[in-house]
Amino acid sequence: MSPLLRTRQPDAAHAGQAIAVEKIVKRFGDFEAVRGITFDVKDGEIFGLLGPNGAGKSTLIRMMTTLIPITSGKAYIAGYDVAADPNAARCAMGVIPQAMTSDVDLTIEENMSIYAKLYGVPRAEREHNIAELLEAVDLTKWRDAPVKTLSGGMRRRAEIARGLVHNPRIFFLDEPTTGLDPVSRVAVWEMLNTLKQRKQLTILITTHYMDEADRLCDRVAIVDHGKLVALDTPMVLKQNVPGENVVEVQFRITPADWPQRLEKLPGVQSVQDEGGHMYRLLTASGSQTTAALVAMCTGNAVEMTTLNVQNTSLDDVFVHYTGRQLRDEQVKAAMYTMPDRGMRP
Amino acid sequence: MNRMMAIIEREMRKFFRSPTLMITALLFPLVQLIILGNAFGGKIRDARVAVVDEDHGPEAVRVIEAFHSIQANVRTVVMVPRADEVTAREDVRQGKLEGALIIPPQFSRRFLAGENPQLGFVVDNSDQFMASSLQDKMNELVAGLNLPAASAERITSAAALEIVELYPYIDYLKYLLPGSITLAMYVSVMIGGGILYIDDKARGVHEGYLVTPITAVEMVLGLNLAGAIKAILSGVTLTVLGSLIAGLGTAFEPMRMVQWFLLVCATSLAFNGMMFLLMVRVEDPLVPRALFGILNTLLYFPSGAIYPVQAFPKWLQIISRVDPFSFAVHGFKATLLKEASWSAVSHDLLFLTAFGVVSLTASSLLFKRTM
Numbered sequence: 001m002s003p004l005l006r007t008r009q010p011d012a013a014h015a016g017q018a019i020a021v022e023k024i025v026k027r028f029g030d031f032e033a034v035r036g037i038t039f040d041v042k043d044g045e046i047f048g049l050l051g052p053n054g055a056g057k058s059t060l061i062r063m064m065t066t067l068i069p070i071t072s073g074k075a076y077i078a079g080y081d082v083a084a085d086p087n088a089a090r091c092a093m094g095v096i097p098q099a100m101t102s103d104v105d106l107t108i109e110e111n112m113s114i115y116a117k118l119y120g121v122p123r124a125e126r127e128h129n130i131a132e133l134l135e136a137v138d139l140t141k142w143r144d145a146p147v148k149t150l151s152g153g154m155r156r157r158a159e160i161a162r163g164l165v166h167n168p169r170i171f172f173l174d175e176p177t178t179g180l181d182p183v184s185r186v187a188v189w190e191m192l193n194t195l196k197q198r199k200q201l202t203i204l205i206t207t208h209y210m211d212e213a214d215r216l217c218d219r220v221a222i223v224d225h226g227k228l229v230a231l232d233t234p235m236v237l238k239q240n241v242p243g244e245n246v247v248e249v250q251f252r253i254t255p256a257d258w259p260q261r262l263e264k265l266p267g268v269q270s271v272q273d274e275g276g277h278m279y280r281l282l283t284a285s286g287s288q289t290t291a292a293l294v295a296m297c298t299g300n301a302v303e304m305t306t307l308n309v310q311n312t313s314l315d316d317v318f319v320h321y322t323g324r325q326l327r328d329e330q331v332k333a334a335m336y337t338m339p340d341r342g343m344r345p
Numbered sequence: 346m347n348r349m350m351a352i353i354e355r356e357m358r359k360f361f362r363s364p365t366l367m368i369t370a371l372l373f374p375l376v377q378l379i380i381l382g383n384a385f386g387g388k389i390r391d392a393r394v395a396v397v398d399e400d401h402g403p404e405a406v407r408v409i410e411a412f413h414s415i416q417a418n419v420r421t422v423v424m425v426p427r428a429d430e431v432t433a434r435e436d437v438r439q440g441k442l443e444g445a446l447i448i449p450p451q452f453s454r455r456f457l458a459g460e461n462p463q464l465g466f467v468v469d470n471s472d473q474f475m476a477s478s479l480q481d482k483m484n485e486l487v488a489g490l491n492l493p494a495a496s497a498e499r500i501t502s503a504a505a506l507e508i509v510e511l512y513p514y515i516d517y518l519k520y521l522l523p524g525s526i527t528l529a530m531y532v533s534v535m536i537g538g539g540i541l542y543i544d545d546k547a548r549g550v551h552e553g554y555l556v557t558p559i560t561a562v563e564m565v566l567g568l569n570l571a572g573a574i575k576a577i578l579s580g581v582t583l584t585v586l587g588s589l590i591a592g593l594g595t596a597f598e599p600m601r602m603v604q605w606f607l608l609v610c611a612t613s614l615a616f617n618g619m620m621f622l623l624m625v626r627v628e629d630p631l632v633p634r635a636l637f638g639i640l641n642t643l644l645y646f647p648s649g650a651i652y653p654v655q656a657f658p659k660w661l662q663i664i665s666r667v668d669p670f671s672f673a674v675h676g677f678k679a680t681l682l683k684e685a686s687w688s689a690v691s692h693d694l695l696f697l698t699a700f701g702v703v704s705l706t707a708s709s710l711l712f713k714r715t716m
Contacts, residue, residue, distance in 0.1 A: 090557060105358075
């Protein structure tokens with residue numbers, strides 16, 4: 001525990017919660033980036049904030065981690081009000097921002113040591129923590145390597161170790177696996193699970209990867225346009241979506257009344273026209289719907305070009321709650337951030 | 346305090362791990378000192394001047410003898426024969442000659458008749474320094490011609506001026522050294538406190554600091570003290586190297602060393618404070634790079650480092666009066682070139698320290714603890 005925290009008392013009403021956010025709002029001029037979000041995170045949870053780029057996830061995490069002032073509402077970290085007692089809140093949490101903030105010219109150990117000093121960790125505790133964390137993230141033999149010589153995955157692991165050097169209770173990670181290859185992403189997930197168990201951590205991550213939220217998080221909050229649109233365990237969120245399977249099908253050409261005919265197929269609960277003769281069917285029975293669909297195509301001489309049957313995912317949850325596909329939003333955001341390539345939508 | 350020390354530790358580790366930065370900060374002022382110090386301040390030698398004798402009389406012979414005397418002694422000029430004035434004038438225009446002395450026809454007769462004849466001097470005045478030096482020499486030559494062969498007066502009645510030089514001859518290399526020391530510290534502050542500070546900010550390094558319990562004052566002081574240490578290292582290195590190159594042995598006397606070291610510290614503090622104040626709200630990494638040259642021109646040249654402030658127009662003198670560079674240059678000149686007492690540098694030390702403290706206080710107030 002940080003020396004600062006030994007002298008501070010958390011707010012009694014929020015003492016039992018790792019994180020509590022109440023009607024939090026952030027405005028930048030006329031633009032409201034976060035619109036009155038409320039949620040809490042229990043001790044020991046891995047909590048995910050899922051949403052496309054620009055949904056307000058990073059703004060939300062920056063308010064919780066004292067990086068930007070809150071316009072209105074409250075945020076409590078380990079019971080400490082981040083606006084009234086920011087330093088106590090800072091000591092209780094470790095933060096890994098979206099950008100790599102380690103100094104690339106310094107070694108992993110030097111980076112960790114400097115951050116331990118910034119948090120006021122005493123020397124003996126500092127040395128012990130560094131050794132333990134380096135071992136936990138499997139970087140002990142790289143401790144003297146300058147950060148610039150490490151791969152992207154190793155750098156991220158080094159950042160995670162650095163964020164925990166002062167033994168925080170709560171760990172914030174803003175898009176921790178963005179830009180990593182699939183193998184490194186899985187390695188980071190496993191490492192976070194191990195650290196959570198070892199250090200009894202509460203973890204809040206933001207992500208726009210549905211599989212990451214699905215596999216890693218105990219509970220997921222879906223954020224869209226600065227609002228909280230759903231919050232529950234990934235399992236419950238998926239159960240709330242009508243249908244158990246998703247059938248994605250594309251045809252070469254379709255008759256005018258084709259969507260109505262699709263709706264009448266057995267088990268189908270909803271049909272979404274994706275454009276380009278592509279349809280997304282939520283169904284209670286993937287096998288029955290698929291069999292009837294094939295028969296209907298054969299009978300009407302409609303050529304099917306692709307067919308994909310899958311279980312309900314968080315992507316479907318996102319579509320259910322927002323009416324849009326998460327991946328579409330990501331593509332739009334990616335296009336918007338690359339104006340120089342002439343890809344502005 | 347420990348958090349501030351952590352910032353300093355990080356900055357210094359980074360500084361020593363990138364020797365390129367240290368070398369760059371020193372190289373520019375050192376090169377300037379050596380090149381400009383040797384290029385400027387020397388006397389004109391071997392300028393090609395034609396002598397066109399259209400008289401061929403006894404006084405023309407005296408003129409040519411006097412010319413030969415200058416050529417043989419101070420070597421300002423080398424005589425180049427030309428047959429006529431037109432050719433000589435054209436050669437000056439074409440840059441083949443630096444000047445041409447014309448002894449007109451009937452010069453000797455008119456001189457002996459007391460008719461005040463004139464010698465002509467064609468000079469290339471596109472180069473003011475060269476033209477001025479040659480004109481001085483030709484005026485000396487003419488004054489020599491006018492002197493009587495012997496004076497009947499035992500006591501001269503004309504007033505005279507005796508020049509007393511306080512210091513041994515100071516060549517331009519020595520004159521330039523105070524400016525070069527100041528420039529080395531400016532470059533160090535500009536790179537360490539300006540460019541790298543904004544680069545770190547843009548890369549998110551400061552975001553990492555801001556989530557820790559460090560206070561705004563600890564962060565400002567940590568970054569500035571680290572910057573000041575880097576500037577002090579540059580200043581001390583250049584003072585030692587520059588004094589050795591310029592042959593200023595007195596710079597290594599103990600009292601003198603204390604004096605210039607305090608000046609280096611005060612200058613570093615002032616420059617860092619100024620730079621941090623300018624950069625405290627800047628986000629774009631291009632801004633310090635763009636400001637580098639402008640600030641250099643605005644602060645270095647009006648400081649009197651390379652030309653006397655008294656020769657500036659009024660508006661430039663006003664800039665010079667509030668420019669911390671001026672006080673640093675004045676202080677280093679006093680201690681290194683004039684071996685002055687403490688009272689000569691106390692005003693500079695006081696101004697630089699006060700400037701540093703005021704700008705640091707202002708930048709602490711402007712510093713944003715959030716993003």
